[in-house]
Amino acid sequence: MSLAKRIIPCLDVKDGETVKGTNFVNLRSAGDPVALGKAYSEQGADELCFLDITASFEGRKTFTDMVTRVAQEINIPFTVGGGINELADVERLLYAGADKVSVNSAAIRRPELIDEITNRFGSQVCVCAIDARFDADGWHCYLKGGRERTERGLFEWAHEAQERGAGEILFTSMDHDGVKEGYANEALRELADNLSIPIIASGGAGKKEHFRDTFTEGHADAALAASVFHFGEIPIPELKQYLRDEGINVRI
């Protein structure tokens, strides 16, 4: 038997409020993260992901307080990310009650961060988030929410992250994010078939079929989405029933 495919609502949090952009700009407010998280948990979300998109010191403190409140109220696993630069950030968030942390830019700049996190807390807490775009010369990793191109290729960086101990890869295709025309299934499949750690698909969900396809064609272990959930376009119970009817192993 294999594990159930996971559905993960992602909440971008800025100054304690949930937001979600289209192609990483034009942020729209979508509510209180704790209330939303609780609602998702009750609807059958398998996990929650909270990304802090505030950069300031004050914002980080607000975010940590939010993590504490989420941990008190929510009985499913949750991942937090955004602004994690060093082990002290990871400690702060895990002690506040997060189950996993997702690292992104800081890990590309200093890959040893992944070793440090996993040596201290185990692989299961470390999600390596990768934002990538398909450029003329292939898939490239980007930093700062997509504003800065790096010379790292998606596949080689994902492989290195695995070798350093990352427990999961959260891959966001910037070409697909916010467009709602489906996930980057070809790239996802290449990741899933070549790595031995779970792959979370992110960016591109617009219809229920997109979730099915990322599991069947993209071989993803989990699918993450934001706006289709926040604005009620795809209710989670309906999505899961659909996936089950399509023969996909989901938790209902």
Add this chain to the structure above:
Amino acid sequence: MNVAIVKYNAGNIYSVVNALKRLGIEPTLTDDAELLKKADKVLFPGQGHAGEAMDYLKARKLDLLIRDLKQPVFGICVGQQLLCKHSEEGDTDCIGIFDAEVKRFQPQRHEDKVPCMGWNQLYNIKSPLYKGLNNGDFVYFVHSFYVPLCAETIATADYILPYSASMHKDNFYTCQFHPEKSGKVGEQILKNFLDI
């Protein structure tokens, strides 16, 4: 009800504290022998390395104390493993309530990822611990080591091979999964334990 949680060096115990608080219980987090002995119920959660956990427990004689507890005790995740006789993790002698050997998962196919992390189904459930629940209900697992099926198994899970998701012997109950992270099903299991 007086509920105590064994305080030691094994990971995220606060999620268990939060789960009990949601059920209206204010647990005592302690490594004090007297407080543990007089509690109505004792939870023994855990994450992390079995060897390091046993070293810590032995140094404080908590291993003997736990072994001799008479009230209902609930070992969760590494807590379940530590209640067995021996673990392959660090070749560790454990507390020994259950005459079982904790083994490491050996992946057989590409899909067999270790640690096993995610939602899986319970089968062959048989215990007041699972009152009101059904075979096929999903719970959340995070582990690299497992307890094989044995006479004390009260729920099974199948990942790479069928194994003990949960066990019971005398006043000791265990589960390999995390009830505190398993949604409504997990909440019911915690409630059922408190009702034993």
